C-alpha cells in the first residue's frame with residue numbers, strides 16, 4: 077500500500093514535467109507570432125532615419141521571441157512519447173520549416189540595417205543587437221537539439237539539415253556584428 081502510494085506520487089511528479097505534442101504545437105504557434113512581430117519591426121526600421129523607439133521595439137520583440145523559444149525548447153525536450161510518432165514528427169517539423177523564410181528575412185534585414193543602427197544618436201544599439209542575436213542563436217540551438225532529440229528516426233536527418241541551415245544563417249548575421 078505504502079509502496080503503491082509512493083509510485084503514484086512519483087508518476088504525478090514525473091507527469092508534471094512532461095509535455096504533450098499539443099503543448100509543442102502551441103509553443104510553435106506562439107514562436108511564429110513572435111517571430112513575425114520581430115521581422116515586421118525590423119522591416120519597419122528604415123535604412124536611414126530610424127528612431128531609437130523603433131530600435132528598442134526590435135530589441136523588445138527579440139527578447140519576447142527568445143522567451144517563447146525557450147519555452148518551446150523546454151516542452152520539446154520533455155515531450156512524451158519520445159520520439160514522437162511519425163505523423164506528429166512530420167507535423168512538428170513542417171511547422172518549424174515554415175518559419176525558415178521569416179528567420180532568414182529577419183536575419184538579412186538586421187544585417188542590412190547595421191549602418192542605420194550605428195547612425196542612431198544613442199550609441200550602443202549595434203552592441204545590443206549583437207547581444208540579442210547571440211541570445212536568440214543560443215535559444216534556437218536548444219530548440220533545434222530538442223527537435224532532433226524527439227524526432228522519429230526517419231526525420232532526424234531532415235531535422236538536422238534544418239538546424240544546419242538556420243545555424244549558418246545565424247552565423248552570417250552574428251559575423252556581420254562581430
Ligand SMILES: *[C@@H]1O[C@H](CO)[C@@H](O)[C@H](O)[C@H]1NC(C)=O
Pocket residue numbers: 213214217246247250251
Ligand atoms: C550559436 O549557439 C551555439 C550553441 O550555444 C554555439 O555553439 C554557436 O557557436 C553559436 N553561433 C555563433 C555564430 O555564435
